[in-house]
Amino acid sequence: MIRLVLVGTSHHHAPIELREQVALDRDAAQALAARLAEGGREAACLSTCNRTELYVAADDAEQAERDAVAALASLEPDVEPALYRLHDRAAALHLFRVAAGLDSLVPGEGEILGQVRVAHELGAIGPVLDRVFRQALHAGRKVRAETAIGQSPASVSAAAAALAEQVFGSLAGRSILLLGAGKVSEQAARNLRSRGAEISLVANSKTERERIHERLATVDVVIASTNAPGLVLEAATVVEGLRGRKGRRLVLVDLAVPRDLDPAIGELDGCYLYDIDDLEQIVVETLSLRRREAERAEAIVAAEAEKFHEWHASLDVVPAIASLRARAEEIREAELQKAEALLGRLDESQRRAVDAVTAQIVNKLLHLPTVRMKQAAVAADGVLYAETVRHLFGLDEDER
Amino acid sequence: MAELLFWPALLLYGEAAVGYFGEVRRPGRAGRAATWGVRLGWLAQTALLAAQAARDDGFPWGTWASSLSLFVWLVVSAYLIWGCRRPYRLLGLVVMPLAVALLVIARAGGGTGSASASHYSNLFLVVHVGLVLAAFAGFTLAAALSGLYVWQERRLKTSPATILRRQVPALATLDELALRTVAWSVPLLTLGVAVGLVRLVARGDRLDALIAATAVTWLVWCAYLGLRLLGGWAGRRAAYLALAGFVLVVVVRLALPAAHFA
Numbered sequence: 001m002i003r004l005v006l007v008g009t010s011h012h013h014a015p016i017e018l019r020e021q022v023a024l025d026r027d028a029a030q031a032l033a034a035r036l037a038e039g040g041r042e043a044a045c046l047s048t049c050n051r052t053e054l055y056v057a058a059d060d061a062e063q064a065e066r067d068a069v070a071a072l073a074s075l076e077p078d079v080e081p082a083l084y085r086l087h088d089r090a091a092a093l094h095l096f097r098v099a100a101g102l103d104s105l106v107p108g109e110g111e112i113l114g115q116v117r118v119a120h121e122l123g124a125i126g127p128v129l130d131r132v133f134r135q136a137l138h139a140g141r142k143v144r145a146e147t148a149i150g151q152s153p154a155s156v157s158a159a160a161a162a163l164a165e166q167v168f169g170s171l172a173g174r175s176i177l178l179l180g181a182g183k184v185s186e187q188a189a190r191n192l193r194s195r196g197a198e199i200s201l202v203a204n205s206k207t208e209r210e211r212i213h214e215r216l217a218t219v220d221v222v223i224a225s226t227n228a229p230g231l232v233l234e235a236a237t238v239v240e241g242l243r244g245r246k247g248r249r250l251v252l253v254d255l256a257v258p259r260d261l262d263p264a265i266g267e268l269d270g271c272y273l274y275d276i277d278d279l280e281q282i283v284v285e286t287l288s289l290r291r292r293e294a295e296r297a298e299a300i301v302a303a304e305a306e307k308f309h310e311w312h313a314s315l316d317v318v319p320a321i322a323s324l325r326a327r328a329e330e331i332r333e334a335e336l337q338k339a340e341a342l343l344g345r346l347d348e349s350q351r352r353a354v355d356a357v358t359a360q361i362v363n364k365l366l367h368l369p370t371v372r373m374k375q376a377a378v379a380a381d382g383v384l385y386a387e388t389v390r391h392l393f394g395l396d397e398d399e400r
Numbered sequence: 401m402a403e404l405l406f407w408p409a410l411l412l413y414g415e416a417a418v419g420y421f422g423e424v425r426r427p428g429r430a431g432r433a434a435t436w437g438v439r440l441g442w443l444a445q446t447a448l449l450a451a452q453a454a455r456d457d458g459f460p461w462g463t464w465a466s467s468l469s470l471f472v473w474l475v476v477s478a479y480l481i482w483g484c485r486r487p488y489r490l491l492g493l494v495v496m497p498l499a500v501a502l503l504v505i506a507r508a509g510g511g512t513g514s515a516s517a518s519h520y521s522n523l524f525l526v527v528h529v530g531l532v533l534a535a536f537a538g539f540t541l542a543a544a545l546s547g548l549y550v551w552q553e554r555r556l557k558t559s560p561a562t563i564l565r566r567q568v569p570a571l572a573t574l575d576e577l578a579l580r581t582v583a584w585s586v587p588l589l590t591l592g593v594a595v596g597l598v599r600l601v602a603r604g605d606r607l608d609a610l611i612a613a614t615a616v617t618w619l620v621w622c623a624y625l626g627l628r629l630l631g632g633w634a635g636r637r638a639a640y641l642a643l644a645g646f647v648l649v650v651v652v653r654l655a656l657p658a659a660h661f662a
Contacts, residue, residue, distance in 0.1 A: 152564050153564075162564060163556070163560060163563065165570060166552075166556060166563055166564075166568075166570055166571070167556065167570060167571050167572065168570055168571075168572050169569070169570035169572050169573045246632035246634075247632050247633060247634035247635055247637075248634070249571065249572065249634075249635065266557060269635065269636060269637070270634075270635055270636075272556055272557065274560055278560045278561065281560070281561035282560060282561055282563070282564065284561075285561050285562060285564070285565070286564065289564075289565075
């Protein structure tokens with residue numbers, strides 16, 4: 001039977017200093033998978049900023065595990081104590097949890113699903129890894145469709161975008177004004193842009209900021225993150241800017257500490273002001289929501305892992321079932337040939353009817369043994385049943 | 401027979417009203433059950449109204465109480481257009497308890513039973529009563545949207561941390577929908593009132609308190625439309641004006657009824 005082996009490390013087991021030593025780009029991941037797959041095995045490498053995992057499907061699980069450990073240790077010898085090693089059902093369950101985002105730093109994050117897809121595409125894939133990766137992608141999609149685990153913002157920048165959506169609905173065509181160009185404000189702006197908003201101005205210099213009230217009449221979202229020691233935008237300036245807005249709403253996001261935007265702006269009609277504390281509270285709230293949804297997601301993933309286990313276990317008995325059916329078909333055809341003298345007198349439709357009836361008898365006789373063998377395979381008696389069937393029907397003798 | 405249909409309608413609307421309160425506490429199942437309560441209750445009330453119309457062979461909602469029953473049906477019909485969508489479920493928190501209360505009042509006033517013969521023609525009743533009630537149903541819905549706007553805006557200003565716990569339409573969407581609903585309702589009211597005035601002049605009748613209050617209501621909603629379309633009003637100010645307009649609708653529908661319908 002082909003066994004499934006997983007060797008890897010993640011943010012749960014290794015610090016960033018160690019993880020970055022074994023992180024692989026796409027080409028390196030593809031090359032490593034190809035190397036591990038030599039000798040008729042299957043292999044795939046999943047490498048992200050939080051994990052590097054090698055999945056190998058092979059007849060000799062111990063050897064496959066040793067090779068995978070050696071491959072990672074060749075990148076960084078110190079990584080070995082931080083490696084986890086999982087087999088068959090546990091390995092599949094782990095991959096399904098990873099694809100569903102349940103093993104991620106932020107539960108339910110969506111990027112991992114794409115990374116699992118890439119690992120599948122770049123791997124040296126055979127029937128077992130193809131099945132387990134496809135089912136993992138299915139489990140990941142199902143979790144996101146049937147739970148709310150990925151629906152709420154998990155970062156300050158996503159929280160800012162979610163708040164803007166609560167005010168405007170769609171952000172398509174909304175214009176953004178950036179006050180200062182820090183990393184966090186860039187991320188927030190990127191998040192808004194991914195939802196259709198456009199950056200209309202980046203006011204970085206003091207001169208640009210002094211004329212900001214002119215721009216306030218036209219923009220929809222202001223994101224501030226300067227290093228200024230005091231307020232950059234006073235409520236009085238915003239009041240002046242609001243005159244040209246004709247009641248249009250304005251969302252202001254203050255990511256700076258000390259704050260750039262006058263807290264009194266939040267009191268103005270049509271102005272919605274949020275500072276870094278507001279956004280962080282949303283993220284905290286969101287994470288607790290995601291954790292609650294993760295309980296439902298675990299049940300979905302467990303059910304998918306069970307399905308994979310049933311399929312994987314059935315591989316034990318599939319050759320015996322195939323041999324048994326081939327043997328039965330062989331006997332049926334031989335007996336029909338023997339009866340050729342009698343059947344020769346039948347017309348074409350009668351011959352077809354006899355053929356169908358005999359085929360039906362064979363199928364009905366073999367249906368229950370086939371089902372029972374697959375059930376036995378799931379309960380770990382599969383090999384015993386397969387051997388018994390081979391012995392009872394003389395299947396090995398035929399093959400000899 | 402028609403009488404019997406009142407109870408399932410009332411019970412299902414009641415279930416919906418309770419369900420929407422449950423939706424506030426824990427979004428999900430209660431909201432879905434409430435939405436089904438609205439749908440099935442609406443079907444029961446539709447059957448009730450159809451049975452009334454068939455029995456009386458005409459327009460049986462010319463009295464104050466029976467027109468209230470028709471008004472409830474129109475409000476729920478208008479709500480059903482959006483209410484089935486998840487973000488709008490909380491509108492039911494305003495609409496459904498109101499529907500239950502008005503249906504009970506209509507029943508108490510004999511509005512779900514057999515109607516006495518009206519001296520008005522069916523055509524006049526359909527146009528005048530039908531249009532005025534349809535407009536009032538629209539104003540009720542616009543007020544519910546505005547109420548939701550005020551509530552959601554307050555949450556956005558004071559407690560953003562929990563804002564994503566409940567799915568509520570964006571402020572801009574609520575504002576726009578309220579405007580659109582009023583934009584449809586004002587012409588209906590204008591036409592309904594005009595037909596009534598023509599009839600009033602032709603018969604040489606005198607103005608009564610209800611007609612005066614309806615005229616004030618019409619003025620307020622026209623002002624709402626004018627201020628929004630020409631004066632640049634939007635958001636909270638417009639929402640408060642819509643709520644004030646709704647107070648007048650309540651006065652017209654409930655406080656000044658008897659003489660006009662007599």
